[in-house]
Amino acid sequence: MKTREQIDQLLQYIKGQFAETVVVDEDALYKSYEQTENNHSMAIKILSVFGGILGSLTFIGFLFLAGIYDSGVGMIVTGILLMVASIWLNKEFDTILLDTASISAFLISLVLIGTGMTSLEVNYNITLILFTVISFILILFVHNYIFAFIAALVINGCVLMLLGTNEMFDLIHFWVAGLTALLLMLFLKEEKLLAQFKNHVDLFKPLRIALILSLLFCLYMLTRAGLFPLNQGLFWLSSLIMLAGILYTLRPLLHTMDISKKKQQYIVYAAAILLLVPTAPSPSIMGSLLILLLSYHSNYKTGTAIGIISFIYALGQYYYDLHFTLLTKSMLMFTSGLLFLGLYFVSHKKLSADEIN
Numbered sequence: 001m002k003t004r005e006q007i008d009q010l011l012q013y014i015k016g017q018f019a020e021t022v023v024v025d026e027d028a029l030y031k032s033y034e035q036t037e038n039n040h041s042m043a044i045k046i047l048s049v050f051g052g053i054l055g056s057l058t059f060i061g062f063l064f065l066a067g068i069y070d071s072g073v074g075m076i077v078t079g080i081l082l083m084v085a086s087i088w089l090n091k092e093f094d095t096i097l098l099d100t101a102s103i104s105a106f107l108i109s110l111v112l113i114g115t116g117m118t119s120l121e122v123n124y125n126i127t128l129i130l131f132t133v134i135s136f137i138l139i140l141f142v143h144n145y146i147f148a149f150i151a152a153l154v155i156n157g158c159v160l161m162l163l164g165t166n167e168m169f170d171l172i173h174f175w176v177a178g179l180t181a182l183l184l185m186l187f188l189k190e191e192k193l194l195a196q197f198k199n200h201v202d203l204f205k206p207l208r209i210a211l212i213l214s215l216l217f218c219l220y221m222l223t224r225a226g227l228f229p230l231n232q233g234l235f236w237l238s239s240l241i242m243l244a245g246i247l248y249t250l251r252p253l254l255h256t257m258d259i260s261k262k263k264q265q266y267i268v269y270a271a272a273i274l275l276l277v278p279t280a281p282s283p284s285i286m287g288s289l290l291i292l293l294l295s296y297h298s299n300y301k302t303g304t305a306i307g308i309i310s311f312i313y314a315l316g317q318y319y320y321d322l323h324f325t326l327l328t329k330s331m332l333m334f335t336s337g338l339l340f341l342g343l344y345f346v347s348h349k350k351l352s353a354d355e356i357n
Helices: 004-021 026-038 042-065 072-092 096-119 124-141 145-165 169-188 190-196 198-223 236-256 262-279 283-298 301-321 326-356
Strands: none
Touching: 072 096, 096 124, 096 145, 124 145, 124 198, 145 169, 145 198, 169 190, 169 198, 169 236, 169 283, 190 198, 198 236, 198 283, 198 301, 236 262, 236 283, 262 283, 283 301
């Protein structure tokens, strides 16, 4: 529906088909359409985020050149004022230019408050917890796509920094489990959540993309040795979480593909486990596949693109890090390719049979 005339035509068709049995709130429908038309595209929002970051870096450089870093209290007060200004701008105006300005003010406020608290020798944990609480409150009360997106990423960053600062590195597996559970809930329980939290519908999209990026970043940290000095005996925990998420996601997908027989389902589950267990040392591979499956289930194109890119990168990194000879690596890739081809032909045969029936 690209024009208001098309909406009128569709309403007339529906009324003609169902006579008096259908009641449509036309004013609310037109209002919703106008709001949708005013929404900016994903590319514009991404450019707005990067513009806000670059603007923030420039302004922070100016403030430090002006000598504001000499006063911890001054930095905190300035940060609080900028945060209030960013929230006010976001509430009062809805233009892409002022969105960028409000994002810049918010990011600058976090840097100034953090730097000011550090100069006053406030405990680092208190600063990170404060940022987490502020970001959570902003998500709940400032219903803006970019604000919610950045605030969710700030929460993820603060949690990781808390774990690193306090040397509780192995707890990242539990954080990964929490992010995975939230992601599964957002994708697989989408209808129920949107119906239950009608006042927070506009938070669904930014939180979804932020959770995807946060999960991938955590899995990347687990995959790259040295970023998080983890207990090597527990490296499989995150892979096990990803595998459980994939198997759980396969249930609605099998139902969609009309694979209802228990034997067929068990074969699919067994094949998935056999294919994925060898990738346990690289949980980012399973994480990318999980995002791909969830995005395919929800027809989420952005998530599909992110999943494909991350899967290709994770697979290449996994292949590069294997401590095997080149011949062994080639055999592993060749065998995996044959298995995927087999799955393709089986699924293609199934879909073709369904089309004929």
